[in-house]
Amino acid sequence: MSFRLERLLGPDDLAEQLRREARDGLTATPKRMRSRWLWDAGGSALYERIMELPDYYLPLAEQAILETRAGDVAASAHPRTVVELGSGSSVKTRILLDALPELERFVAIDVSESALAKAGPRLAARYPHVDVLGVVGDFERHLPGPFAETLVVCLGSTIGALDPQDRAALLAAVAGALGTDGALLLGLDLVKPVERIVAAYDDAEGLSAALIANLLLILNHELAADFRPERFRSEAAWNPELERMEMAVRSLAAQTVTLRRLTSSSSSPRARPSGPRSRRSSGVRASSESSRPPGFASTPGGRTTPATSRYASPGPSRSAGRPRSTRSRRPTRAAAAPGV
Numbered sequence: 001m002s003f004r005l006e007r008l009l010g011p012d013d014l015a016e017q018l019r020r021e022a023r024d025g026l027t028a029t030p031k032r033m034r035s036r037w038l039w040d041a042g043g044s045a046l047y048e049r050i051m052e053l054p055d056y057y058l059p060l061a062e063q064a065i066l067e068t069r070a071g072d073v074a075a076s077a078h079p080r081t082v083v084e085l086g087s088g089s090s091v092k093t094r095i096l097l098d099a100l101p102e103l104e105r106f107v108a109i110d111v112s113e114s115a116l117a118k119a120g121p122r123l124a125a126r127y128p129h130v131d132v133l134g135v136v137g138d139f140e141r142h143l144p145g146p147f148a149e150t151l152v153v154c155l156g157s158t159i160g161a162l163d164p165q166d167r168a169a170l171l172a173a174v175a176g177a178l179g180t181d182g183a184l185l186l187g188l189d190l191v192k193p194v195e196r197i198v199a200a201y202d203d204a205e206g207l208s209a210a211l212i213a214n215l216l217l218i219l220n221h222e223l224a225a226d227f228r229p230e231r232f233r234s235e236a237a238w239n240p241e242l243e244r245m246e247m248a249v250r251s252l253a254a255q256t257v258t259l260r261r262l263t264s265s266s267s268s269p270r271a272r273p274s275g276p277r278s279r280r281s282s283g284v285r286a287s288s289e290s291s292r293p294p295g296f297a298s299t300p301g302g303r304t305t306p307a308t309s310r311y312a313s314p315g316p317s318r319s320a321g322r323p324r325s326t327r328s329r330r331p332t333r334a335a336a337a338p339g340v
């Protein structure tokens with residue numbers, strides 16, 4: 001059995017990328033961040049619990065499809081390598097791997113190191129003949145390849161959380177990396193009765209809301225922001241025009257948030273004078289006075305084409321989450337949550 005972890009995204013890259021995106025996204029109107037920033041160890045842990053929710057039908061539906069069709073996929077793709085994008089726990093992927101006895105290599109790429117560190121050894125133990133590699137990276141930036149005789153897999157409507165142009169860029173990159181003997185397996189939700197979709201993101205435990213609010217925790221932790229999650233409400237709502245779920249955090253009142261660590265550590269040390277002037281000059285203040293809170297939305301899946309993507313505007317018309325779920329659960333960071 002073999003499992004290796006490769007880090008393409010070190011703490012410095014991560015911080016630098018987040019700084020850049022937060023600077024652009026939180027000063028834009030409406031404020032927005034990529035759904036990729038929902039994910040860290042807390043996000044992954046929340047998503048594992050979300051997958052167990054009875055109303056969150058996606059995992060079971062995808063599992064049933066894989067159980068029925070894994071043999072067909074294996075027969076038509078017969079890959080030597082499987083590359084999974086946004087692999088998470090890779091639990092459903094096992095159904096596919098079980099149908100690929102000749103497989104030589106499995107590469108899982110995810111921004112969440114904790115998810116890879118948990119899933120990798122389990123996969124290596126289950127498939128001792130397969131070389132298992134976990135890549136800590138952003139599949140929008142660190143797509144491995146080019147590949148030969150490879151099946152790229154992306155499950156759980158993960159691609160639905162990308163903006164249309166980002167999705168197109170990713171699919172083009174995958175197509176380029178796959179060459180002529182590769183294949184792509186995409187798991188995406190279809191449009192269905194809205195109540196069913198909304199119920200999937202409106203759990204009584206507030207897990208989905210906590211996942212959305214994880215963005216605030218990540219910003220607090222990584223960029224020394226002072227978001228107070230209890231002053232925000234997580235929302236997930238169906239956009240009938242675009243036929244997608246949209247997620248956001250909405251400020252409950254006008255407020256100003258400061259992100260103190262918004263300049264690169266190489267050009268400016270973290271320890272700075274703490275007076276308001278220096279804080280302002282080194283950070284960015286995100287104000288929600290116009291009822292446009294720092295927010296984002298991602299779509300966990302709306303239709304066959306990746307129809308969901310994060311975005312924040314005045315916001316969805318109703319809250320899908322419970323405000324209490326955005327409260328602090330981890331003492332050292334304001335709260336916890338992953339993303340869809």
Ligand SMILES: C[S@@+](CC[C@H](N)C(=O)[O-])C[C@H]1O[C@@H](n2cnc3c(N)ncnc32)[C@H](O)[C@@H]1O
Binds near residue numbers: 137138157339
């Ligand atoms: C909705 S979960 C799906 C997990 C898994 N594919 C499944 O079906 O159970 C999305 C996963 O993609 C990862 N992810 C999101 N954006 C990513 C990005 N840009 N690059 C790499 N991984 C990403 C998250 O960490 C998370 O594990």
